[in-house]
Amino acid sequence: MSSNSVPTSKPVKTVDMHIGEAVPGCKKKDPILVVDGVSRTFGGLKAVDVEHLEVPRGAITALIGPNGAGKTTLFNLLTGFDKPDTGSWTFEGTPIGGMAAFKVARMGQVRTFQLTKALGLLTVMDNMLLGAKAQVGENLFRAVLPFLWRQQEADNKAKALDLLTRFKLDTKKDDYAASLSGGQRKLLEMARALMSDPTLVMLDEPMAGVNPALTQSLLDHILNLKSQGMSVLFVEHDMHMVRHIADWVIVMAEGKVVAEGDPHEVMRNQAVIDAYLGQHHDEDLGEDPDAEKEHVGAIKELLDDEL
Amino acid sequence: MIDWGAIFSNAAVELISPTTAAYALAALGLAVHFGYTGLLNFGQAGFMALGAYGYAISTLTFGFPVWASVLVGIGASVIFALILGIPTLRLRADYLAIVTIAAAEIVRLLFTTNTFEPVTGSANGLSGYKGGFAALNPIPDGTYGFGPFEYNAYDWWLRIVAWTIVILACLFTWQIMRSPWGRVIKGIREDEDAVRALGKNVYFYKMQSLILGGVFGTIAGMIFVLPRAVVPSNYQTSLTFFIYAILLLGGAATILGPVIGSMVFWVLLSFFSGFIARAVEAGWIPFMTSIQAGQLRFILVGVAIMLIVIYRPQGIFGNKKELAFVK
Numbered sequence: 001m002s003s004n005s006v007p008t009s010k011p012v013k014t015v016d017m018h019i020g021e022a023v024p025g026c027k028k029k030d031p032i033l034v035v036d037g038v039s040r041t042f043g044g045l046k047a048v049d050v051e052h053l054e055v056p057r058g059a060i061t062a063l064i065g066p067n068g069a070g071k072t073t074l075f076n077l078l079t080g081f082d083k084p085d086t087g088s089w090t091f092e093g094t095p096i097g098g099m100a101a102f103k104v105a106r107m108g109q110v111r112t113f114q115l116t117k118a119l120g121l122l123t124v125m126d127n128m129l130l131g132a133k134a135q136v137g138e139n140l141f142r143a144v145l146p147f148l149w150r151q152q153e154a155d156n157k158a159k160a161l162d163l164l165t166r167f168k169l170d171t172k173k174d175d176y177a178a179s180l181s182g183g184q185r186k187l188l189e190m191a192r193a194l195m196s197d198p199t200l201v202m203l204d205e206p207m208a209g210v211n212p213a214l215t216q217s218l219l220d221h222i223l224n225l226k227s228q229g230m231s232v233l234f235v236e237h238d239m240h241m242v243r244h245i246a247d248w249v250i251v252m253a254e255g256k257v258v259a260e261g262d263p264h265e266v267m268r269n270q271a272v273i274d275a276y277l278g279q280h281h282d283e284d285l286g287e288d289p290d291a292e293k294e295h296v297g298a299i300k301e302l303l304d305d306e307l
Numbered sequence: 308m309i310d311w312g313a314i315f316s317n318a319a320v321e322l323i324s325p326t327t328a329a330y331a332l333a334a335l336g337l338a339v340h341f342g343y344t345g346l347l348n349f350g351q352a353g354f355m356a357l358g359a360y361g362y363a364i365s366t367l368t369f370g371f372p373v374w375a376s377v378l379v380g381i382g383a384s385v386i387f388a389l390i391l392g393i394p395t396l397r398l399r400a401d402y403l404a405i406v407t408i409a410a411a412e413i414v415r416l417l418f419t420t421n422t423f424e425p426v427t428g429s430a431n432g433l434s435g436y437k438g439g440f441a442a443l444n445p446i447p448d449g450t451y452g453f454g455p456f457e458y459n460a461y462d463w464w465l466r467i468v469a470w471t472i473v474i475l476a477c478l479f480t481w482q483i484m485r486s487p488w489g490r491v492i493k494g495i496r497e498d499e500d501a502v503r504a505l506g507k508n509v510y511f512y513k514m515q516s517l518i519l520g521g522v523f524g525t526i527a528g529m530i531f532v533l534p535r536a537v538v539p540s541n542y543q544t545s546l547t548f549f550i551y552a553i554l555l556l557g558g559a560a561t562i563l564g565p566v567i568g569s570m571v572f573w574v575l576l577s578f579f580s581g582f583i584a585r586a587v588e589a590g591w592i593p594f595m596t597s598i599q600a601g602q603l604r605f606i607l608v609g610v611a612i613m614l615i616v617i618y619r620p621q622g623i624f625g626n627k628k629e630l631a632f633v634k
Contacts, residue, residue, distance in 0.1 A: 079504070081500065081503075081504075100508075101500075101503045101504060102503050102505075102506050102507055102508050102509065103506075105503070105504055105505060105506035106506040110504060110505070110506075111504050112504075113500070113501070113504070117498045117500060117501035117504070118501075119493075119494050119497035119498055119501060119502075120497055121493070121496075121497055122490070122493055122494060122497060126490055126493075126494075127494075129487070129490060130490055130491065130494050130502065130505055130507075131505050133506060135487045136487075137486045137487035137488060138487045138488050138490075138491055138507070139488065140483065140488050140515050140519070143482070143483045143486035143487065143488035143489070144479065144482055144483060144486070146482070146486065149486065149487060153487065189501075192505065193504075193505075195505075196505065196506060
């Protein structure tokens with residue numbers, strides 16, 4: 001469970017999760033999240049249009065795709081932060097399509113945000129305690145009677161301290177969250193999400209803006225989630241990270257799922273290359289040449305890593 | 308020559324006056340709204356008006372006893388909070404500000420309009436509802452106290468009840484703000500989406516906060532009218548801004564801030580108006596008439612608010628790290 005900065009050995013990958021061909025929308029042996037016909041338009045733009053998607057249980061699934069592919073919008077829909085135009089989805093077999101965000105979270109599907117939402121003017125400890133579920137003292141009338149919730153509060157504090165120690169934030173517990181660095185806030189947000197003992201952790205760009213010194217520790221924490229039996233779905237741009245820790249990769253482009261598969265296989269997929277480089281990459285559409293260079297670089301890196 | 312003794316004793320009287328207590332309680336309600344939850348309620352005057360009229364109309368028109376009149380006022384403000392909150396609490400904070408400022412004006416104009424004159428007394432307001440409260444007074448007739456704080460039995464009874472309510476409200480607020488409930492509330496102030504993502508029903512919590520702070524405002528409205536009459540022009544938007552001035556002066560996310568802020572506000576206001584009025588009389592400020600001098604104190608309030616916001620945004624008691632209301 002220790003997480004030091006020394007790179008750990010190659011993570012154990014979960015394999016053989018799908019049924020049949022690894023095509024977009026393929027069935028999983030044990031899906032935790034099943035999405036059907038979800039679409040969301042913003043004005044004339046169809047931001048998300050997913051026919052069928054299954055997220056495997058007990059594995060780390062990466063959701064990748066070029067900018068504007070609809071990854072974060074899908075995330076927002078699945079976590080109840082946005083309402084779809086059409087579609088339904090189930091979490092652990094329970095339909096949760098269109099359910100309010102707080103109810104989704106209570107069911108055990110918690111998320112973090114691309115732009116960290118540490119509650120700056122609360123202490124680190126208070127941030128953590130806020131994550132605990134079913135607190136007696138969160139009722140206004142019972143709040144007045146401390147003897148009703150003192151014991152639960154002490155238990156939650158012990159649990160929070162344990163998590164903070166694991167995330168190396170225990171020395172900061174009495175500081176305001178606003179005083180933490182960007183990377184520490186990411187860690188805090190993840191630790192806070194774990195206070196509720198989730199079954200599916202959804203991380204929106206966990207590596208964005210994180211100091212490289214903290215990257216390894218963050219990666220280890222994500223791998224730890226899996227070893228503790230949680231499922232993880234994360235959005236990420238950092239291809240190294242995706243390759244390193246993901247067991248399964250879902251690629252989105254223009255709102256649709258265009259490919260799925262093992263991280264080693266999926267990057268060779270023609271649909272993925274098209275998605276990143278543009279289907280008309282041989283035609284001059286006046287696209288941003290730098291962005292294209294970046295994407296070419298990303299794909300080259302991945303293919304190089306393979307060898 | 309200026310009578311400094313009168314100026315100071317008039318100012319000292321404000322320290323424990325029922326009006327100071329009423330403003331303190333209304334400001335505590337705003338502290339719950341704005342300081343702790345981050346709700347921009349600009350309609351605290353509306354809540355106070357509902358308390359004042361709820362109490363007075365129940366007593367005068369329906370002949371209710373004191374406790375029932377109080378409950379009517381509180382009930383009215385809960386309904387008012389629901390009407391304000393249901394459509395706006397799902398939206399961004401600014402919408403609540405716009406809706407509350409308009410709703411408070413609607414309340415005031417409804418009480419002012421001639422249509423309901425037999426019940427509301429229209430622009431003349433209401434009086435003669437204090438009998439029930441005075442009858443509960445256990446203090447025997449007579450005059451008590453010392454120096455500037457010398458009052459008859461009714462005035463002492465009123466002050467004791469008013470400040471007891473303020474102290475109880477402070478203790479209650481202090482207790483809930485250090486409980487898990489208060490933690491959720493403060494989390495909502497920081498980022499409601501984050502709190503939502505942690506499984507808390509943010510809308511419900513904001514509604515509870517709106518109702519609680521509104522009820523404080525309503526009780527404050529009742530205390531406010533016990534030493535005077537109910538007059539609709541007292542509940543203009545400027546009342547809300549004075550209460551904000553008190554809150555910011557004391558510290559927005561504090562318990563004692565609203566109370567001390569109210570005392571400082573009223574003592575200074577009385578001191579300034581006493582001083583300026585006498586200075587004009589004495590011919591110290593030759594370019595000003597006594598009517599102009601009466602308005603000058605409100606200009607000074609405005610200047611004071613600006614100075615607080617710029618130089619001490621956390622107020623007297625606030626922790627600068629914890630709350631600077633300009634983020």
